[in-house]
Amino acid sequence: MHSPGHERGSLSLTFLGKKVGRHHTVAPTEKQRAWETSNRSTGVEESTVSSRVVHAPVVVAMLEDIPGSIPDLREESPRLQASQVVQHKALWLKGWTAFRRLVAAGHRNQPGQEGSEVSPGMEGEDAGDMRVYIPYESAQLCIAQVAKDMEAMKSRHLAMERTVQRIRAHYQNKMNALKRILDLYQEKVEKKDTEWHSKVLSKMLELFSNRLDLLHIHQASTLRELQMARQEACSAQELPLEGAKARLEELKESLYQREREITELLGAEGSPIPQPPCAILLPVVIQKAHAICAAVTEARTQLEQMIEENQASLLQARDKLEHLKTTTEDQSHTEEEEDAGPTELSVLEDTVREGEVIQMALRYIRNGGIPVDSEGDVVQALELEDILGKETIQTLEGQQLLVLQDQLKQVRAENMKIIENYTSERTLRKKFYNMVEDMKGKIRVFCRIRPVNRTEAAQGGVIVVERLDDYSVAVETPRGHREFQFDKVFNAESSQEEMFQDTHRLIQSAIDGFNVCIFAYGQTGSGKTFTMVGDKEHRNPGIMPRAFTAMFDIIQDNSTRFDCKVSAYMLELYNDQLQDLLVGQAGDVPTRRVEIKRNRKGVVFAQGAETKQASSSQELFALFQQACANRHISSTKMNSESSRSHLIMGIMVESRNLTNGSVSCGKLSLVDLAGSERAAKTGAKDHQLKEANSINKSLSALGDVISALSSELPHVPYRNSKLTQVMQDSLGGNAKTLMIVNISPSEFNMEETLTSLIYATRVKAITNHAQRNLESKAIAQLKEVIMKLKSGQAVEKRTGSVMNKAAVFDEYAAYAIAPFAFAGRPPSCPQRIPVPAADIIPRHTALMTPN
Numbered sequence: 089m090h091s092p093g094h095e096r097g098s099l100s101l102t103f104l105g106k107k108v109g110r111h112h113t114v115a116p117t118e119k120q121r122a123w124e125t126s127n128r129s130t131g132v133e134e135s136t137v138s139s140r141v142v143h144a145p146v147v148v149a150m151l152e153d154i155p156g157s158i159p160d161l162r163e164e165s166p167r168l169q170a171s172q173v174v175q176h177k178a179l180w181l182k183g184w185t186a187f188r189r190l191v192a193a194g195h196r197n198q199p200g201q202e203g204s205e206v207s208p209g210m211e212g213e214d215a216g217d218m219r220v221y222i223p224y225e226s227a228q229l230c231i232a233q234v235a236k237d238m239e240a241m242k243s244r245h246l247a248m249e250r251t252v253q254r255i256r257a258h259y260q261n262k263m264n265a266l267k268r269i270l271d272l273y274q275e276k277v278e279k280k281d282t283e284w285h286s287k288v289l290s291k292m293l294e295l296f297s298n299r300l301d302l303l304h305i306h307q308a309s310t311l312r313e314l315q316m317a318r319q320e321a322c323s324a325q326e327l328p329l330e331g332a333k334a335r336l337e338e339l340k341e342s343l344y345q346r347e348r349e350i351t352e353l354l355g356a357e358g359s360p361i362p363q364p365p366c367a368i369l370l371p372v373v374i375q376k377a378h379a380i381c382a383a384v385t386e387a388r389t390q391l392e393q394m395i396e397e398n399q400a401s402l403l404q405a406r407d408k409l410e411h412l413k414t415t416t417e418d419q420s421h422t423e424e425e426e427d428a429g430p431t432e433l434s435v436l437e438d439t440v441r442e443g444e445v446i447q448m449a450l451r452y453i454r455n456g457g458i459p460v461d462s463e464g465d466v467v468q469a470l471e472l473e474d475i476l477g478k479e480t481i482q483t484l485e486g487q488q489l490l491v492l493q494d495q496l497k498q499v500r501a502e503n504m505k506i507i508e509n510y511t512s513e514r515t516l517r518k519k520f521y522n523m524v525e526d527m528k529g530k531i532r533v534f535c536r537i538r539p540v541n542r543t544e545a546a547q548g549g550v551i552v553v554e555r556l557d558d559y560s561v562a563v564e565t566p567r568g569h570r571e572f573q574f575d576k577v578f579n580a581e582s583s584q585e586e587m588f589q590d591t592h593r594l595i596q597s598a599i600d601g602f603n604v605c606i607f608a609y610g611q612t613g614s615g616k617t618f619t620m621v622g623d624k625e626h627r628n629p630g631i632m633p634r635a636f637t638a639m640f641d642i643i644q645d646n647s648t649r650f651d652c653k654v655s656a657y658m659l660e661l662y663n664d665q666l667q668d669l670l671v672g673q674a675g676d677v678p679t680r681r682v683e684i685k686r687n688r689k690g691v692v693f694a695q696g697a698e699t700k701q702a703s704s705s706q707e708l709f710a711l712f713q714q715a716c717a718n719r720h721i722s723s724t725k726m727n728s729e730s731s732r733s734h735l736i737m738g739i740m741v742e743s744r745n746l747t748n749g750s751v752s753c754g755k756l757s758l759v760d761l762a763g764s765e766r767a768a769k770t771g772a773k774d775h776q777l778k779e780a781n782s783i784n785k786s787l788s789a790l791g792d793v794i795s796a797l798s799s800e801l802p803h804v805p806y807r808n809s810k811l812t813q814v815m816q817d818s819l820g821g822n823a824k825t826l827m828i829v830n831i832s833p834s835e836f837n838m839e840e841t842l843t844s845l846i847y848a849t850r851v852k853a854i855t856n857h858a859q860r861n862l863e864s865k866a867i868a869q870l871k872e873v874i875m876k877l878k879s880g881q882a883v884e885k886r887t888g889s890v891m892n893k894a895a896v897f898d899e900y901a902a903y904a905i906a907p908f909a910f911a912g913r914p915p916s917c918p919q920r921i922p923v924p925a926a927d928i929i930p931r932h933t934a935l936m937t938p939n
């Protein structure tokens with residue numbers, strides 16, 4: 089169809105700045121045949137071509153270039169059903185076919201062109217070489233039609249573009265709304281968490297206060313008992329004993345008197361008075377009776393029996409004696425009778441007397457030591473002594489004294505027991521009180537008294553600090569005795585192990601997602617580093633290395649239920665500059681600036697600090713040692729290895745619950761503060777003086793914060809120092825905090841000790857509001873999705889269909905709003921299909937475009 093001399097022109101169409109179409113040649117000499125249509129079958133689909141000889145593939149390419157064309161539609165509609173795509177395609181082709189028919193009809197109407205007509209039966213068939221020549225007017229009409237079509241298409245695309253913009257804005261809003269929903273949901277969860285905590289807390293507080301009330305009642309009754317016991321003990325100790333002693337004295341006095349009289353008598357008569365047999369018998373009888381009383385339970389019955397028997401034989405003897413006396417008086421007295429009479433009479437008299445003595449002794453035994461005569465009257469000591477003899481009385485008094493002494497011992501033992509009970513009750517009360525305070529969120533404070541050191545020993549080594557019990561410490565000051573109460577008091581003998589035992593609970597809290605802080609406070613050389621780090625030789629490791637081991641032990645024990653990740657940073661605050669101890673060597677110029685920031689929940693974190701992962705306690709300890717080697721330490725008069733900086737170690741624990749997918753993020757801050765010091769005592773000069781000034785300044789700022797918090801002032805000056813900024817969440821923040829106040833026991837450091845104890849007491853009054861950093865699985869996943877979408881990473885696919893950004897949000901938002909609709913399970917994502925983030929919104933909006 090090309091002929092020489094044909095002028096080659098080009099026809100190109102521009103749509104929205106995009107060049108579409110191809111170069112087409114038009115022969116100016118045959119303008120009336122300007123358009124030639126070739127109907128060729130592509131084998132797949134029927135195409136309509138413009139311009140001169142243009143082959144089907146070219147036409148297809150051209151059509152593909154026009155936005156909104158068939159292939160584009162197919163591409164735009166990844167979710168469209170195949171039938172829908174076919175429908176679109178058919179509609180589009182129908183239009184073009186109609187147009188072709190129109191053109192063909194126009195051509196048929198031209199005279200002399202009969203041979204070029206296209207029969208209707210040829211449509212859709214392989215037309216091969218068949219050509220259709222279009223008259224110039226028809227071509228013009230065609231072009232006008234095409235231009236009109238293009239205009240319509242352009243306006244449609246502009247409308248589409250506007251729709252795209254609208255949808256984009258719509259989804260942006262939707263995304264913002266979802267973020268807000270997420271925040272609201274999170275807040276709700278936190279609120280619920282807090283409510284739950286407060287409910288449980290109030291319930292437990294109620295329980296504890298009930299227990300405390302009970303203890304108070306118990307204590308009051310114990311006190312009453314104690315007082316009564318004391319009174320009883322006094323009366324038992326003094327009155328009976330004194331009475332017995334007085335009685336003994338009286339008896340002794342009368343005994344001496346009697347002895348004196350006997351001696352006088354003996355001296356006067358010159359012959360000894362014969363002892364009656366009953367006087368010899370009596371002690372034996374009494375001893376026997378006592379033995380019976382002590383050994384046999386029925387002694388009293390036997391005694392009664394003996395008394396009765398003795399009474400009977402006594403009466404018999406008396407009757408016999410009476411009878412003998414009367415018969416002797418009536419009879420005439422012969423010399424022989426006189427010789428025999430008095431002998432029988434005297435024997436009888438002796439028997440009667442013996443019986444009477446025995447009777448008296450038995451009654452004496454029965455009546456518990458108070459001798460009575462046959463009429464029941466109390467026998468006077470002198471008479472008793474006459475009857476019983478001096479030794480017997482002494483024995484009896486001695487025995488009474490022994491009984492009293494036994495009773496006294498018993499009372500004393502009871503007294504001791506009551507005092508012990510009282511002390512243990514008091515200790516228990518303090519313990520419960522501390523627990524209640526702890527539950528209220530009060531900062532826990534331990535006090536540790538270190539042993540006397542060489543410097544102090546050289547100064548005389550006078551000890552003025554004493555641990556009274558597990559919870560109290562006393563200081564003897566020139567102004568008097570002062571007592572301080574803490575959550576626990578450790579003395580010089582307390583081991584590092586004991587010290588750590590009470591902190592173990594806090595390590596568990598950090599793993600559970602709480603923000604925990606343990607810090608040591610005290611003057612220079614008081615044992616802060618020893619408590620927190622341990623000794624140089626690692627023979628007595630301190631809280632830090634023990635915490636590493638404990639942490640990984642807990643993680644290991646729970647490895648079937650939780651997946652934990654541990655990472656740490658270590659900083660020192662030296663001359664008011666934060667330095668990263670995990671980077672470089674000591675003295676290096678810091679490369680990165682470390683800044684203290686707080687997250688939305690108020691948890692402090694070190695921005696710019698090197699954070700390293702650790703998968704075992706050994707790895708964590710290696711990091712710790714590396715950092716400690718970089719720390720500023722030097723020798724002063726008060727401490728040969730004095731820390732010249734505050735050491736801050738942050739250990740982050742992210743733990744994922746394998747059962748419900750919730751994630752908790754806890755932080756354990758371990759802080760070894762530098763000690764306050766007096767230049768006069770430490771002998772600091774030059775740079776050490778500068779260090780000391782900086783340390784004292786930061787500690788003074790810490791003191792101001794403590795004072796403000798304990799006095800509940802509206803403004804707390806956290807921003808006055810970097811140290812207070814670092815500790816902001818631990819003092820009055822959302823952390824569970826333990827302060828260890830280290831003190832010296834000696835008089836030499838008494839003023840500093842008092843200051844430390846006063847500050848520690850103030851810290852005890854500060855209330856923190858510890859909250860667990862826990863996120864449900866849905867929130868954790870939503871956060872993860874947001875992070876991934878923000879950074880253009882892969883998102884997860886749920887059921888085999890491509891999850892673009894909007895779909896993912898739709899699904900998670902639906903879950904966030906109505907989790908029950910997902911039967912408790914958040915959207916699961918079994919497969920991962922990478923979707924380029926840039927493609928997500930336009931493709932999705934194309935789906936949403938109304939046809």
Ligand SMILES: Nc1ncnc2c1ncn2[C@@H]1O[C@H](COP(=O)(O)OP(=O)(O)OP(=O)(O)O)[C@@H](O)[C@H]1O
Nearest residue numbers: 538611612613614615616617618727730731762763
């Ligand atoms: N409870 C203790 N038992 C045995 N030795 C102790 C104890 N406490 C401290 N020491 C010893 O006292 C010395 C000073 O202790 P440490 O260095 O821990 O004080 P510090 O408070 O950290 O001082 P600084 O603030 O100057 O750094 C060390 O030699 C340490 O071993």
